[in-house]
Amino acid sequence: MTDTAHPAVYQRIAANLLQQLDSGHYAPGSRLPSVRALAAEHDVNVLTALAAYRHLEQQQRVVARPRAGYFAALQPHPAPGSGQASPLPAAAALVDLKSRMSTLLQLGDERIRWQLHMAEASPTLYPSAELARRLQSTLTRQPGLIGAHLPGDIQRRLCHGLQRIASERGLSLPADGILPCHGITEGISLALRYLTRPGDTVAVETPVYFGLLQTLQGLGLKALEIPCTPDSGLSLEALEFALRHGPAVKCLVCVPHFQNPTGALMPDEHKKRLLQLASQYGLTLIEDDVFGDLYYGSERPTPMKAWDRHDQVIYCASFTKSYAPSLRLGWVAAGRHHAALAQLQASSTLTVSPLLQAVLADVLDSGDYQRTSARIRQQLASQMHATADAVMRHFPKGTRIRKPQGGMLLWVECPPQSDTTALLQAALADGISFAPGMAFSAEPRFGHCLRINCGQPFTPALEAAITTLGQRLATQLLQAR
Numbered sequence: 235m236t237d238t239a240h241p242a243v244y245q246r247i248a249a250n251l252l253q254q255l256d257s258g259h260y261a262p263g264s265r266l267p268s269v270r271a272l273a274a275e276h277d278v279n280v281l282t283a284l285a286a287y288r289h290l291e292q293q294q295r296v297v298a299r300p301r302a303g304y305f306a307a308l309q310p311h312p313a314p315g316s317g318q319a320s321p322l323p324a325a326a327a328l329v330d331l332k333s334r335m336s337t338l339l340q341l342g343d344e345r346i347r348w349q350l351h352m353a354e355a356s357p358t359l360y361p362s363a364e365l366a367r368r369l370q371s372t373l374t375r376q377p378g379l380i381g382a383h384l385p386g387d388i389q390r391r392l393c394h395g396l397q398r399i400a401s402e403r404g405l406s407l408p409a410d411g412i413l414p415c416h417g418i419t420e421g422i423s424l425a426l427r428y429l430t431r432p433g434d435t436v437a438v439e440t441p442v443y444f445g446l447l448q449t450l451q452g453l454g455l456k457a458l459e460i461p462c463t464p465d466s467g468l469s470l471e472a473l474e475f476a477l478r479h480g481p482a483v484k485c486l487v488c489v490p491h492f493q494n495p496t497g498a499l500m501p502d503e504h505k506k507r508l509l510q511l512a513s514q515y516g517l518t519l520i521e522d523d524v525f526g527d528l529y530y531g532s533e534r535p536t537p538m539k540a541w542d543r544h545d546q547v548i549y550c551a552s553f554t555k556s557y558a559p560s561l562r563l564g565w566v567a568a569g570r571h572h573a574a575l576a577q578l579q580a581s582s583t584l585t586v587s588p589l590l591q592a593v594l595a596d597v598l599d600s601g602d603y604q605r606t607s608a609r610i611r612q613q614l615a616s617q618m619h620a621t622a623d624a625v626m627r628h629f630p631k632g633t634r635i636r637k638p639q640g641g642m643l644l645w646v647e648c649p650p651q652s653d654t655t656a657l658l659q660a661a662l663a664d665g666i667s668f669a670p671g672m673a674f675s676a677e678p679r680f681g682h683c684l685r686i687n688c689g690q691p692f693t694p695a696l697e698a699a700i701t702t703l704g705q706r707l708a709t710q711l712l713q714a715r
């Protein structure tokens with residue numbers, strides 16, 4: 235073996251790399267030089283360079299990723315003499331799909347003053363006092379709800395309310411074809427569990443909501459990432475190419491309205507064309523409309539399901555973003571698959587809390603949902619404009635954004651040399667978090683992008699945090715020159 239043939243040489247290269255890892259020259263999780271580049275740098279053959287990497291891999295200081303190369307290890311070792319590992323979460327752990335969601339949740343650490351990493355509006359935007367009164371009055375009128383095991387009548391009443399909401403969106407659905415569920419997350423999981431078997435391939439947008447990648451991974455499914463741009467969403471050309479030439483695809487999960495993370499809104503013409511493609515290739519579409527009610531314009535975008543003549547769309551919606559995150563209530567309209575999904579739900583979570591279903595039914599009957607979601611979306615629109623303008627004022631030249639027309643997420647494309655995973659690590663020390671681009675693909679893509687949550691009221695203090703981010707990025711770019 236070469237590494238025994240040139241022990242001194244590969245060990246010297248490994249020691250040199252180790253020094254660069256310890257000094258922070260390579261941030262945890264960042265990409266390391268290719269084997270070829272390392273060989274050229276030290277004027278050795280590629281096998282010797284490879285031996286140096288293998289040596290560091292054994293020490294768990296670097297990780298090899300198939301077809302992507304070598305990366306600095308995710309868990310940084312404590313600096314010699316420092317005693318303990320960094321008390322703040324390591325941004326690099328976001329690169330690992332298995333720990334991505336839990337690492338992002340850890341960024342909810344109270345020492346991080348500006349938490350801009352999740353897709354959530356500030357708690358002050360939600361109707362806390364109003365909902366507390368509603369809960370109280372629902373229970374006062376129906377104390378038996380506490381002892382209710384299965385929802386029966388309650389669910390029927392809720393589904394009639396949901397049917398009305400659906401018809402305002404242009405969907406004509408039978409009330410008994412609607413299934414309340416635990417957030418949209420459960421609706422999408424049920425659909426995926428029903429439509430696929432482990433090992434199957436599911437098409438998704440890229441960049442994509444990391445929660446979906448984690449769901450797919452949990453079900454043993456492969457994600458086929460189809461490009462999605464802030465301008466018009468999913469690339470239908472790329473999808474058609476993949477359907478024609480790629481592996482068999484069981485279904486597509488897409489977010490046509492204010493996609494996470496790009497904020498893209500799919501034009502109606504694309505929705506109709508996507509339905510045609512689905513017919514042509516026998517593809518089931520799982521439509522995730524979690525942000526649809528948070529439109530900034532005068533009209534709500536119409537779900538793809540409204541043009542679904544051949545029952546190809548499983549439509550999933552939720553109240554977690556547009557009304558009350560903590561209710562964790564969503565719903566799914568699965569057409570001919572309804573009974574199968576209901577059965578799967580019965581065998582896993584049984585049903586959604588009858589108490590919460592009753593409260594939501596009251597909320598829908600009273601018109602509170604329409605009033606509250608209208609107020610939330612107006613506030614989000616003004617926060618989005620102010621935050622996006624601040625990013626353009628304070629981020630380095632070459633930064634690009636496209637202001638979304640709804641939702642709460644701003645996708646920022648920083649200059650190409652940017653490393654937003656390293657930027658996050660630096661920003662955490664300043665008490666600021668955001669979601670780095672690397673979190674939005676299973677492949678090492680979007681390393682120069684980041685997603686900012688615009689759910690917080692815009693204040694001078696928030697502008698100062700954005701200024702700090704911009705300055706940190708400018709410094710990083712200067713150092714990379």
Ligand SMILES: Cc1ncc(COP(=O)(O)O)c(C=O)c1O
Pocket residue numbers: 353416417418419420443445489493494522524551552553554555563564
């Ligand atoms: C695109 C997308 N789908 C689904 C979810 C989860 O929705 P829910 O809270 O209704 O489960 C999120 C949450 O951020 C999301 O961004």
